[in-house]
Amino acid sequence: MLSKEDLIPSRADKPVFRLAPYIIFIPAFVVMAVLPFGPVGGAPNLFGYRFDYVIANFDAGLVLFLAMGAIAVYGIVLAGWSSNSNFSLLGGLRAGAQMISYELAMGFSVVGVMLMAGSLSLVDIVNGQAGNFWNWYFIPQVVGGLIFFVATLAELNRTPFDLAEAEQELVAGYLTEYSGMRWGLFMFAEYVNMVVVSAIVSTLYFGGWRAPLTVLDFIPGPIWLFLKICVFVFLYMWVRWTIFRYRYNQLMSVGWKILLPLSIVNLVVTAIIVSVTS
Amino acid sequence: MSEPATSGPATSGYISSTGEPEPHGYSVEVPPLEHRPTLDELKERKARTRQNVETTGEILTVSMGPQHPSTHGVYRAVLDLDGEVVVDIRPEIGNLHRGVEKLSEERTYHQIIPITDRLDYLSSFAMNHGYCEAVEKLMGVEVPARARYIRTITSELCRLSNHIMWLGVHIMDLGTQTFFCICFRDREYILDLLEMLTGARLTHSFCRIGGVAKDLPDGFAHKCRKVVEFLPKRVAEYERIVKQNRIYYRRAKNVGIFTSEDCFAWRVTGPPLRAAGVVRDLRKDEPYAAYDEVNFDVAVEYNADVYDRFLVRMKEIRESCKIIEQCLDNLPDGPFLAKDSVHTMQLKKNVMRDAGAMIHDFYQVFHGPDAPKGEVYRATEVPKGEFGVYIRSDGGTKPARIHFTTPSFYHGQVLPAMARGEMLADVVAIFASIDVVLGDCDR
Numbered sequence: 103m104l105s106k107e108d109l110i111p112s113r114a115d116k117p118v119f120r121l122a123p124y125i126i127f128i129p130a131f132v133v134m135a136v137l138p139f140g141p142v143g144g145a146p147n148l149f150g151y152r153f154d155y156v157i158a159n160f161d162a163g164l165v166l167f168l169a170m171g172a173i174a175v176y177g178i179v180l181a182g183w184s185s186n187s188n189f190s191l192l193g194g195l196r197a198g199a200q201m202i203s204y205e206l207a208m209g210f211s212v213v214g215v216m217l218m219a220g221s222l223s224l225v226d227i228v229n230g231q232a233g234n235f236w237n238w239y240f241i242p243q244v245v246g247g248l249i250f251f252v253a254t255l256a257e258l259n260r261t262p263f264d265l266a267e268a269e270q271e272l273v274a275g276y277l278t279e280y281s282g283m284r285w286g287l288f289m290f291a292e293y294v295n296m297v298v299v300s301a302i303v304s305t306l307y308f309g310g311w312r313a314p315l316t317v318l319d320f321i322p323g324p325i326w327l328f329l330k331i332c333v334f335v336f337l338y339m340w341v342r343w344t345i346f347r348y349r350y351n352q353l354m355s356v357g358w359k360i361l362l363p364l365s366i367v368n369l370v371v372t373a374i375i376v377s378v379t380s
Numbered sequence: 381m382s383e384p385a386t387s388g389p390a391t392s393g394y395i396s397s398t399g400e401p402e403p404h405g406y407s408v409e410v411p412p413l414e415h416r417p418t419l420d421e422l423k424e425r426k427a428r429t430r431q432n433v434e435t436t437g438e439i440l441t442v443s444m445g446p447q448h449p450s451t452h453g454v455y456r457a458v459l460d461l462d463g464e465v466v467v468d469i470r471p472e473i474g475n476l477h478r479g480v481e482k483l484s485e486e487r488t489y490h491q492i493i494p495i496t497d498r499l500d501y502l503s504s505f506a507m508n509h510g511y512c513e514a515v516e517k518l519m520g521v522e523v524p525a526r527a528r529y530i531r532t533i534t535s536e537l538c539r540l541s542n543h544i545m546w547l548g549v550h551i552m553d554l555g556t557q558t559f560f561c562i563c564f565r566d567r568e569y570i571l572d573l574l575e576m577l578t579g580a581r582l583t584h585s586f587c588r589i590g591g592v593a594k595d596l597p598d599g600f601a602h603k604c605r606k607v608v609e610f611l612p613k614r615v616a617e618y619e620r621i622v623k624q625n626r627i628y629y630r631r632a633k634n635v636g637i638f639t640s641e642d643c644f645a646w647r648v649t650g651p652p653l654r655a656a657g658v659v660r661d662l663r664k665d666e667p668y669a670a671y672d673e674v675n676f677d678v679a680v681e682y683n684a685d686v687y688d689r690f691l692v693r694m695k696e697i698r699e700s701c702k703i704i705e706q707c708l709d710n711l712p713d714g715p716f717l718a719k720d721s722v723h724t725m726q727l728k729k730n731v732m733r734d735a736g737a738m739i740h741d742f743y744q745v746f747h748g749p750d751a752p753k754g755e756v757y758r759a760t761e762v763p764k765g766e767f768g769v770y771i772r773s774d775g776g777t778k779p780a781r782i783h784f785t786t787p788s789f790y791h792g793q794v795l796p797a798m799a800r801g802e803m804l805a806d807v808v809a810i811f812a813s814i815d816v817v818l819g820d821c822d823r
Contacts (some may be wrong), residue, residue, distance in 0.1 A: 188442040192461075192804070261555050262627055271805050273448060346627040347555025349805045350464050 108282035111186060118184035123280070123287035125177030129170035130294040136163030137301050140311050140323035142225045155311070155323060156225060163224040164216060167302055168209055171257055174295070175201040178259075178266060181288070182276035193275025196350060197266030200256055203357040204263070208253035210365035211246040214372040215239050215306045224302075228310035235314040240307040242375075245368045247307040249361050251337075254299045256357070259292065260338055262345045263353060300334030301327065416657065416682040419639055426637040430801030437462040446475045450553045450808045453818030455792060457807070464803045469796040473789075476822040481782055488748025488777045489515050489589060490725060497583035499767075499786060500820035502545060503538035505578070506762040508587035511784075513668050514758035514769035515589050519723045519751050525670075525712040527591035532670040533604070533707045534577060534586060535762075536700040540611065541570040542763035542815075543693045543700075550690070550812040551622060554631055559621060566614050569607045576600055588725055589749060590718030601708050608701045608708075615697050622690070632687035636798045636810035639684050646797060647790045650765025651692045652814050656684035662761035674706040686813040723749040748777025764788055764815050788820035 110119055140155025160166060175198055182194015216222055218239060219230035231238045240247045256263035267275035277288045304310060308330055311323030348356065417425065445456035454475035460468040480499065484492045496511040497504040509531055516523060523531075548563025571581045576597055578586040586593050622628050638648065640656040653660055661678040663671040679695030681688035718724050721740040730737035751773045759768035765787025772781040791814040798814070799807045 188440060192440075192442070192464075264555070265805075271450070271808050343558040344556060346551075346625060346631060347805070348627060349631055349803055351803065352627075352630055 103286040104283050106282040108284055109279075111279050113186045114279065115184035115186065118180050119279075120284075122177050122181035122184060123284045123291070125180065126174050127177075127287045127291040127294075129173045129177075130291045130298060133167050133170050133298045133302070136160045136166050136224055137298070137305065138225045138228055138310060139301075139327045159225055160223065162222045164212060164222045164227070164306075167224075168205070168212070171201075171208075172205060174291075177291075178276050181280070182266075185276070185279035187279050189272045189274070189278045190276050193266045193272045193278070196272075197259065197276060200259075200263060200265060200353060200357070203354060204253045204256035204361070207249055207357060207361035207365045208257065210362070210369050211243075211249040211253065212306065213369050214243050214246040217369075217372050217376045218242065224305050224310070228305055228312060231309045231312060234316055235309065238307065238309040238312075243307060243368070243372070245364060246372070247303075249365045249368065250306065251303060252361060254303065255338070255341065256353075258295055258299060258338065260296075260342045262341070262348045264342075264347060265350055265353060296335055296338055297331055300331045300338065303334050304330035419641060422637060422639045422656075422684055423641075425634060426639065429634045429637060431465050431803075432801070439467060444807075445472075450811065452549065452812070452816060455811075455816065455818055455821070457795060457811075459804070459807065461804060464805075466799055466802055466804060466807055469799060469807070471792060471795055473792055473818070474822050476818045478823065480823040481784065484782045485779060489519075489751065489779070490744065490748060492779075492782070493587060493589075494583070494585045496784075497585050498819055499784060499823060500542075500762060500764060500788065500817050501582060502817055503542040503763045504582065505534045505538045505574070505584045505586055506542075506760070507767065508585060509535050509669070510758070510760035510762060510767040511769050512587045512589055513760055514756055514771055515751075517758050518754065518756045518771055518773060519589070519749065521590045521718055521720055521723050523591055523669075524715045524718055526595075526714045527716045527718070528670045529707045529711050530592045530596060530716060531587065532674070533704050534574070534584070534592070535669065536703050536707075537570055537574055537577075537604075539700045539763040540697055541567050541574070543697050544570070546693060546763075546812075546815050547618060547622075547690070550809075551628075553808045553812045554628065559618075563618075566611070569610075573600070573604055573607060576603065588717060590720055590724035591716050595716045596711075601711070604704065605708055608704045611701050612698050615694055619694060623694075629687065631805075631809060632690065632813075633685060634683075635686045635802060635806050636813060637683075637685050638794070638798050642797065643684075646794045648765070648794055648814075649790070650761070650763070650787055650815075651679075651689055651696065652791065653765070654679055655681045655688040655692045657682040662759055662766055666759070668758075668760055670707060671703075673710070674703050676703050676706075686809050689813045723751075750777060751775065751779070759785070762787065764817065764820065765791065784823060786820045786823065788816045788818070789823075792816045792818075792821045 110116060135157040138156040142154045142156050142159060178197040178201075179194045182190040182192075182197065185191070215227060219227040221227060221230070227239075259266050265275075267277060272278070277285055280288060304327060311327040313319050313321060313326050440461045442459045442461060443456065444459055445451040446454040451457065456472040456475065458470040458472065459466055478498070480495055483495055487495070492511065493508055496507040499507045515521075544563050544567045548560040548567075551563075552560040574584060575581050577600060578584040578593070638652065638656060640653070640658045642648070643653045643656050643658065649660070657680060659678050659680055662668075663676075664678055676699045679692045679699060681691050681695075717727060725744050726737040726741040731741045732738070753773055753775045755770070755772040757768060757770045759766050761767075766785070767787060768785035770781075770783040770785065771779050774780040794814060795807070795811055799810045802810065
């Protein structure tokens, strides 16, 4: 793809057109920094040095994930806007409206996990799920987990929410005018995002790098995380090839009328239970 | 033409209303009258589901096509959008115009057959068949019984392949990718049969004036029977996947309502017309080939929307399977090409052995069949609707004027009336639901 010609439409807004792929591409990788893929802290374990399986043990990792997701929307909207093409514009607008409405539901569903772990750090959230798989958060947070999964589908622009690039309607949506490696960056970011979001889903609800049973702890954490990521990437792919695409107004009504109220109810119930039990 | 069934009980008496299970575990369900929407109800529903396009918002004009993933060829629709709502559509056709009718004037009646393949290239035998029916009417050629049965079988195989392919494309337009592959896999069985029979997968050129080109090959009946027994099960599988899918239901139900009144006004025929509750099928109304000797039902639905067009086509697949099965059961013996040396080609195996046949073959190939003076119009039911052929002959071996009345042409122009006030995503669903092939449309 690097050897393909990179076309920029003559009437495009050139600086923004060039910038947009990076705005999508970089946040996708940044989230990986806060993701623990093995035990963090504890005794020295590598040549006498302490080696942590996390790049940045950041206190507000969860907020960083949400923030980076929100920044990626800018990339899509700017890409659609700067291309100066009708299909791109429609795709960009759709993406903007869609991601904002699904981010709310996603944010609310994540707060449930945050309350249970008592922390915004992904490291602490994984530590809060120590033990066997029945200690994982997907059991108490089953509603929140489902909402989060659906909202990430929308966040990733995958069917049934791939309206932004609906190829049968908008040719390719916001990336209609992109070619060569710029297009490649969009695609790259989309699939990297899928891996990252799968990792986040497994971290928040499925114990992250932890083994499903403590007996299996001898297998290193990164392998477990990798397996869980594979399962979720498979799920995303599966849904994408099987399900129909929603229409724009139906998408909005699913987001605002179903997912958002449900996630708020989930949040309230979790908050009450947590405050009663603690 | 039959009365729209919405205004009274089903006319024509072609619907079996017994409700008894039929072969393939399928019965034609006729909803009682009170469950069918009346014409007024449909109109009211149409007004309710579409948005008022009289708004004075800013209009965004988008050119959809000719190179667009879902215009099924080179159809171009210039859309005026108010946000996501379609205010107006200006269709543009002619990008695939090849001058078929003019080409036909320069060719003998035999030589036109391969051209008709290129009209609706997804069901080319049906096109051959319609043309040959018209020429036979002009020349007064009697088609032997076996040829009529073989024609019926092949036409119905084309219908099967067309509808299954339609389903895959329609579903893909709504965003599902795998289903497309499933449909193409099943279409392959039918194409294999057609290839076995005619030697070609797409452009068959199998029909001849006065019969068909070849007899059924050995083993065809057995293989065909197997496919025909297996397809209704596949249709049940499609329905499990699609019919009960909530997203499909919401995307297709009450979208693109086109009442029987609209259909008559725009000359919409075929499945979209039958989905509007009109019992109109030329195979029943003006029987040709062996259709009056087999027993089948006309597929009718009543809600006139995208969803019902899907249901009608699924029913038609089942009916086609029934027709093929009956044709194979009752296949008569005898010649498959009329013995009419003035109008039909000679059998190739005789040409090299028999001096008379050789002379006639030479005459047919280099001179052509002699047609009387006059004009004919013959319409047949092809998978997409009614295909009419008009021929005016001044005598001689070439038509003075030939005109093909193809369903896709009329269905292509209907898009603005069907989709005005719907949303952008619905345009794709509606356009797919009326099944337009541009080769058929532009000619």
